[in-house]
Amino acid sequence: MPRKLQATLALAVSLLAGGCSWYYNDVPSIDEAWYLVPWFDHMIAQRSIHPYSRADVPRYTVAGTVPITGGERDWRTGEMVMAGYPWDTTVAKRLVNPTNGAATARGDTLFHIYCSVCHGPNGNSATATVGPRLAAPSLLTDRAGKLADGTIYSIIRYGRGVMPMYGDKVTRPADRWAIVNYVRHLQSEAPAVNTGAAGGN
Numbered sequence: 001m002p003r004k005l006q007a008t009l010a011l012a013v014s015l016l017a018g019g020c021s022w023y024y025n026d027v028p029s030i031d032e033a034w035y036l037v038p039w040f041d042h043m044i045a046q047r048s049i050h051p052y053s054r055a056d057v058p059r060y061t062v063a064g065t066v067p068i069t070g071g072e073r074d075w076r077t078g079e080m081v082m083a084g085y086p087w088d089t090t091v092a093k094r095l096v097n098p099t100n101g102a103a104t105a106r107g108d109t110l111f112h113i114y115c116s117v118c119h120g121p122n123g124n125s126a127t128a129t130v131g132p133r134l135a136a137p138s139l140l141t142d143r144a145g146k147l148a149d150g151t152i153y154s155i156i157r158y159g160r161g162v163m164p165m166y167g168d169k170v171t172r173p174a175d176r177w178a179i180v181n182y183v184r185h186l187q188s189e190a191p192a193v194n195t196g197a198a199g200g201n
Contacts, residue, residue, distance in 0.1 A: 086160045089151070092148070095148070097150075103181050110170060119137075123139035139186060144187070
């Protein structure tokens with residue numbers, strides 16, 4: 001190879017090497033171009049992306065409809081909530097526990113993850129970490145023992161009183177029923193505690 005050609009190639013390689021450094025260090029990335037469009041960089045935060053994060057958008061399904069992808073119907077209608085009821089108590093009382101009612105390890109685990117901090121590890125809220133501060137009801141009262149399984153299930157799903165909804169955390173119906181069964185297990189194992197209340201129907 002002639003010396004002149006070698007020199008030309010060496011010069012081209014050195015310019016390209018230096019050019020790469022300049023290109024990568026000084027030329028803005030194409031990924032940063034979206035910040036130049038004022039509305040583009042925050043599109044992910046716009047209301048249409050997260051429609052249910054707003055309080056003014058109803059989450060309730062239309063009465064009488066059934067989800068085509070499976071799941072259970074919603075018995076907390078907008079009309080009931082507006083009237084001051086957390087859910088339709090008539091529907092709740094008619095719910096049939098689809099399990100055999102036996103406590104399972106799954107129910108034990110879920111109860112201790114979600115419930116024991118307020119209701120106590122044994123169902124007595126007086127022994128709970130934060131239960132006494134929130135006036136959380138004991139699950140061992142006569143009143144709590146008389147609640148229908150469907151009512152306890154509905155309280156887990158929708159919440160009531162000082163208890164928030166847990167249906168968005170315990171999303172599977174089978175898991176909610178497992179908690180119901182574990183609550184029944186605690187009630188059968190412990191003597192009734194006549195302090196506190198678990199709420200009405």
